Amino acid sequence: MRPHTRTAPRLLAATASVCALSVALAGCSGTTKDDAKDDAKSAAQDTEADPDAPLKKGLKLAFLPKQINNPYEKIVDEAGIEAAKEYGGVGKEVGPSDAKASSQVSYINTLVQQRQDAILIAANDPNAVCGPLKQAMKQDIKVVAYDSDTSPDCRQLFINQASSEEIGRSLVQHLAEQIGHKGQIAILSATQNATNQNTWIEFMKDELKKPAYKDMELVKTAYGDDDDQKSFQETQGLLKAYPKLKGIISPTTVGIAAAARYISGSSYKGKIVLNGLGTPNQMRKYVKDDTVEQFSLWDPKKLGYLGSYAAAALASGQITGKEGEKFKAGKLGERTVGKNGEIILGPPTVFDKKNIDDFDF
Incomplete structure (x- = not known):
């Protein structure tokens, strides 16, 4: 999250997460592995990525945190919304006031009706929102999980703050x-x-x-x-x-x-x-x-920033979510999609009396 890109061994020793910034998912119950092979995610990944494609202008991104009043996730989402302005997109944050497993479902359905280009979600539950997310992908709405993942077949990418x-x-x-x-x-x-x-x-x-x-x-x-x-x-x-x-x-x-x-x-x-x-x-x-x-x-601002650019790259056809694909994440530089669509931000920072006043978030 925030200033969390430090490489000293000491920083690698401490990890943080907090949590607090993840989105809920809709249920995958009733689906089989064969079903998953035919879902929208698989279809999207069968298309060819065009790494030279420009980022589309006017992209609409929606951030769906675990809960709308979570201070950590507010930092993440606001950073992602600001990042969207850099490439001519428009972002917003919506979400429930509680972190119950099913609380995000109605918000996903509304975002699908609004024809967002991408939904970025921090999952309270890996399965509870899978159904609506799969419907979103079938309608060519890109789904990016961040901070807390969904089941892998319910999104194209997962932005992980650290290993x-x-x-x-x-x-x-x-x-x-x-x-x-x-x-x-x-x-x-x-x-x-x-x-x-x-x-x-x-x-x-x-x-x-x-x-x-x-x-x-x-x-x-x-x-x-x-x-x-x-x-x-x-x-x-x-x-x-x-x-x-x-x-x-x-x-x-x-x-x-x-x-x-x-x-x-x-x-x-x-x-x-x-x-x-x-x-x-x-x-x-x-x-x-x-x-x-x-x-x-980690630096939550950088997490939101990376999520925003990843969603834009996905919605613009630069990447599809396959392992090994690369894209440029603004000031964070080139990033590579890992196994199961995971993109890792980097190591966290350890805070103590010596350095805590160097950070403001």
């Missing part, structure tokens, strides 16, 4: 260093169906199986539903239920900020290590008052 494996493993590695590789830990996630959160958590659990973490125990994964008050309460509940808890990983910007707020005003301050993904403006005061030593995140 999912790197994020999950580094969050464990970083927290382990802070607690001396000993003690009970917990995870404070977003919603139970959030694609990005669940992918990161699976890598966290796999990392914890290594001998280096034999003295660490994951006691619980709690869900704050990317709601500030619920995340605050879940933090309180974790600390009361597990008095020997040493650390909490919150890979969501809403969750880590709520957890820090609770810890900062409690007797747990200085006794519990909190790490995860957050934005500098949310977390600055908690770093400066020693509630949090460090956290990480």
